[in-house]
Amino acid sequence: MKSYLITGGAGFIGSNFIKYMLEKYNTRKDIKLVVLDKLSYAGNLDNLIDIMNEIKFIKGDIANRELIEYIFAEYNIDYLINFAAESHVDKSIKDPQLFIETNVLGTQNLLDISKEFWKVDGSDYRAGVKFLQISTDEVYGSLEGEGYFSEKTALAPNSPYAASKASADMLVRAYHQTYNLPINITRCSNNYGPYQFPEKLIPLFVTNAVDDKELPIYGEGKNIRDWLYVRDHCQAIDLVLQQGKNGEVYNIGANNERTNLEITKIILQLLDKSDSLITYVSDRLGHDYRYAIDASKIKNDLDWEVEYSFETGIKETVQWYLDNEDWWRRVQSGEYQRSYQSEKKL
Numbered sequence: 001m002k003s004y005l006i007t008g009g010a011g012f013i014g015s016n017f018i019k020y021m022l023e024k025y026n027t028r029k030d031i032k033l034v035v036l037d038k039l040s041y042a043g044n045l046d047n048l049i050d051i052m053n054e055i056k057f058i059k060g061d062i063a064n065r066e067l068i069e070y071i072f073a074e075y076n077i078d079y080l081i082n083f084a085a086e087s088h089v090d091k092s093i094k095d096p097q098l099f100i101e102t103n104v105l106g107t108q109n110l111l112d113i114s115k116e117f118w119k120v121d122g123s124d125y126r127a128g129v130k131f132l133q134i135s136t137d138e139v140y141g142s143l144e145g146e147g148y149f150s151e152k153t154a155l156a157p158n159s160p161y162a163a164s165k166a167s168a169d170m171l172v173r174a175y176h177q178t179y180n181l182p183i184n185i186t187r188c189s190n191n192y193g194p195y196q197f198p199e200k201l202i203p204l205f206v207t208n209a210v211d212d213k214e215l216p217i218y219g220e221g222k223n224i225r226d227w228l229y230v231r232d233h234c235q236a237i238d239l240v241l242q243q244g245k246n247g248e249v250y251n252i253g254a255n256n257e258r259t260n261l262e263i264t265k266i267i268l269q270l271l272d273k274s275d276s277l278i279t280y281v282s283d284r285l286g287h288d289y290r291y292a293i294d295a296s297k298i299k300n301d302l303d304w305e306v307e308y309s310f311e312t313g314i315k316e317t318v319q320w321y322l323d324n325e326d327w328w329r330r331v332q333s334g335e336y337q338r339s340y341q342s343e344k345k346l
């Protein structure tokens, strides 16, 4: 029985990962999932409601030293998967401080406690333990022409969000180099799928289009992102946990480059809505032009392959938002937070 601490598990990718693990493994004999989440505006217990009795949920901050120590001591953690982050670039442009507190100092706190609890005799680590940092292709900066980000590309983050994630990656690397802490870092491209907070492009545009509201595209909509279906991402994370070589970074991407305008038109077509809903708004400050991932390392070394084509993934995603209107209406109205803000104990 392996014990997993999943931080940020009430968010988009974390909650999908938990569901993926519960489908794949048996909680009575294979895995125990401890989920820690601060329940910031992006954390939503509705994402976990149907599986609450299969996990141990703890509300709290990754930067809280006492709490993390308690969790390590109580649950004998084998794997720590750090999804917890402030994740919205636009918010980081307005308020960078919070991004440093959670993404940098919070990660450093997790590393520090992992280092203490996983030691066997002061110098060595328990076999099988691992710290997995969920990072992003945004740490590499922007591609202006041809080419792809490989794991060897120099880090050149452009937004405060990307800079905070790059700093965290550097700390994870440093804890490995300095203290031998067993680690992996994964850097994925833009994810899409169920349970994504409707501030991000795909869920925002799907939900706006359903309501015949405008779809505000930055600049001319020419920026290119490389889209990865969240289910494929979850499978890759599990693979890296089980088979990733100690200390290595793995890029995860599905070779699905699309301009924001293309994505918007696909959504409108799937919903049978008119292109006239598109409006062009002034570009984001320092907007990265293109991200594109070279995922050949994880494919060659760990035999990873994507299961979903973009056409299948986007259809399933749009259908999920149509089938789960209650979920996103509760997010839009703020209802999802009111239901647990008053609770003292979770």
Ligand code: NAD
Pocket (backbone or CB within 6 Å): 007, 008, 009, 010, 011, 012, 013, 014, 036, 037, 038, 039, 040, 041, 042, 043, 044, 060, 061, 062, 063, 082, 083, 084, 085, 086, 087, 088, 102, 106, 134, 135, 136, 137, 165, 188, 189, 190, 191, 192, 197
């Ligand atoms: P999200 O914003 O949906 O979820 C983040 C979760 O972390 C939320 O549940 C939030 O409550 C929690 N959280 C925030 N601060 C916390 C703190 N101090 N302590 C404990 N919990 C805290 O984000 P996501 O899209 O699921 O992203 C998960 C991870 O993947 C992030 O680290 C992000 O940088 C990375 N990532 C995301 C994408 C993407 O396309 N979504 C792409 C690349 C990398």
